[in-house]
Every structure is written in structure tokens, then in C-alpha cells.
Amino acid sequence: MATHAHTDDGLPAYRVTEIPDGLATKTMLARQRRRPAPGQPAAGILFYHGNKHTPLYTIADSQAMPALPPGRQAAWTAARTCARCAATNDTPYREIENGRRVCVDCVVTERAAAVWPSWLRLRAAAVGWARDVLIDPDTVLLAAYRLTHWDGPIHVHAATVGGRVLVDVVARSRYDSLWRRPLGPAGSVNADDLVPLLMPLVGRRMVHTIRSSRGHYVDHLTPLGELSTLSQRWDGEPSLRDPSIRQSVEDAFAPRWTDWHARPYQYGPHQRPSYGRFGLRAVDVDGGDAAEVTAAMRAGLARMALDDHPDGPATCPWLPETGRTACGSPDVGTAGLCPAHRPGDAG
Ligand SMILES: [Zn+2]
Ligand SMILES: [Zn+2]
Structure with missing residues (x-):
């Protein structure tokens, strides 16, 4: 038409x-x-x-139209007025999960404010963890870096937080040649023969992570788990089963970094910020090989320990019933809210 x-x-x-x-x-x-x-x-x-x-x-x-009775007029107006910023609209605002009708901007504000205290608690816990890690200069930073395909060579780098290198080797599967792939780079070691090289790690606390050259997120894997897999592929018997070399879930670097760094993430200049929790995407800790990853971990631990956060110091995110200005008190401690706004302490 x-x-x-x-x-x-x-x-x-x-x-x-x-x-x-x-x-x-x-x-x-x-x-x-x-x-x-x-x-x-x-x-x-x-x-x-x-x-x-x-x-x-x-x-x-x-x-x-004839005026509504006063009660209905009030309800009609209330449904079309943002409960937070008083913006008005032709059609009623949608009621969100907290029972309030708010405009789109205030939906983001209210949801972020609702989750922010728990984010700040995670951030404070990450700061405490980083300080604890850094107290012992012999704590080991262990990184595995997948150089190519899923069962291809893995660069392993381990250094103390003090900077002493303990392990620096490229491990490969001995089965690579059966698939007519090139073997690992010159000097690479069959994963079956790794155990003696890992002995400097025995009995140490290890902060660990595994990254991939292809930018895949591999946070669900661990360095020693992947090396073990590399050593046992197809014959079923892992040879890296030394219980004296241990990674603790508590000391996985990536989730701690996300805990510390998390903030609403803006996908693009024209999109509203998400109120989901993002960390690693905003700061590059991937590196170009495993040595760069341990260096990035070391730098990240130092920033975490100082709470040198890109958003500045933590402040109380509590919001009054109306308006868009949060409390802002710097006294949030490990509770994520200032003393006046902690549940049970209010009043
Ligand atoms: Zn609003
Ligand atoms: Zn407050």
C-alpha cells in the first residue's frame, strides 16, 4: 500500500x-x-x-471522557507513573517481581540494587582470599594454556607469587602421531612423562587456571585435570595421579576474579546494562601463553588484594523507595551494605 x-x-x-x-x-x-x-x-x-x-x-x-471516580483515578494514574522516578507513560507500566510498577530505566536500577549487596560480599571475600594467597610468597600460580585443538599440546607454567619459575613445559599426547598430526613443538614432553617435572609443586598451595588459545572459556576445567586427560587418552589409565599435587576449588583463579570484578555489563553503547554478573570478559586474563597467564594472575591478585577496582571503592548500594541515588556510604565492610541498611540492623 x-x-x-x-x-x-x-x-x-x-x-x-x-x-x-x-x-x-x-x-x-x-x-x-x-x-x-x-x-x-x-x-x-x-x-x-x-x-x-x-x-x-x-x-x-x-x-x-467523564472523570473517573477518585479512587479509580488514583489507581489509573499510579499504574502509569514510575514508582521510582515518577516518569509517566500513556499505558500502565508493567509490574516487576518486587511488586512495583517502574519504567524501563528503573527496572534496571531496582534489579541491580537487589543483587548488588551479594556481589559486594563476593567482592570482599575475593579481596580477603587474595590477601591470604599473597601472604605466602611460595604460593604457586599454575596456568595451563591450550595451544591448539582440544587434545593438542598444552603449555604448563608454574611460578611462585614471588616470581620463581617452577615448571615451564609444553606437554603433548603421545597419541598425536597416530592421528598424523604434527607432534608438539620442539622440546615438548609426552604427557605421560610429566610427573617428574611437576615435583616442585608437591605439597604447595596452588592458584590455578586454564585458558585456551582460541578464546574458549574453559573455567570448568583445571590444569592438572587436562594434563591427566592428555596423558591417558585412549588407554584409560591416567599417569598423573599423584595426590600430593593438589588443586583446590577454593583457589581457582577465574571464579575469584569474577567475584571481585563483577558489575553490570553493557553489551553496547545503545543497549541497557545487563544486571547479570560478569567479570572476565571485561579484563583480559587470557594471555598469549601460560607464562603470560601466570603473570596476569599475579597482577590480578595484587589488584584484588588492594581492592583496586575499576569502579572505585565499594559503597552501600541501598536505594530509598524513590529516586535513583543509592546510599553511597563507604562503610560496607564484608556485608555489602552499610550498618544502617543491613537486614536486622535497620531502624
Ligand atoms: Zn523510573
Ligand atoms: Zn547504606
């Missing part, structure tokens, strides 16, 4: 995006508590959803 086509009645026809200022359908008039005057003729026809159509009326010639 061409713009400004006319119907059989001689009325101009419009699509939804073409409605001129000053014209409205009955539904649009009702949003303003107006309706067509008795006998008011249509001034145009709106076509929508293909072949559906409805008359358009001149708003200036329409009449106001």
Missing part, C-alpha cells in the same frame, strides 16, 4: 509508522482518557497487521 493511498470512502490510509500528528485511533484516544465526539467523522484509516483497519480521528475534535 502506498503512502497516502485513499480508501473507497476517499479517506487517506496510513500505516502504523505514518500516523500524522493530531490523529489517533479510539484506543490511542482512550489512553489519554478521550473518545470521539458523538457523530465525529473519521479523518483517516489506519491499516495494521496486513489487512486489519480502524478509523483515525482528529484529536482536537474529540472529547474528554
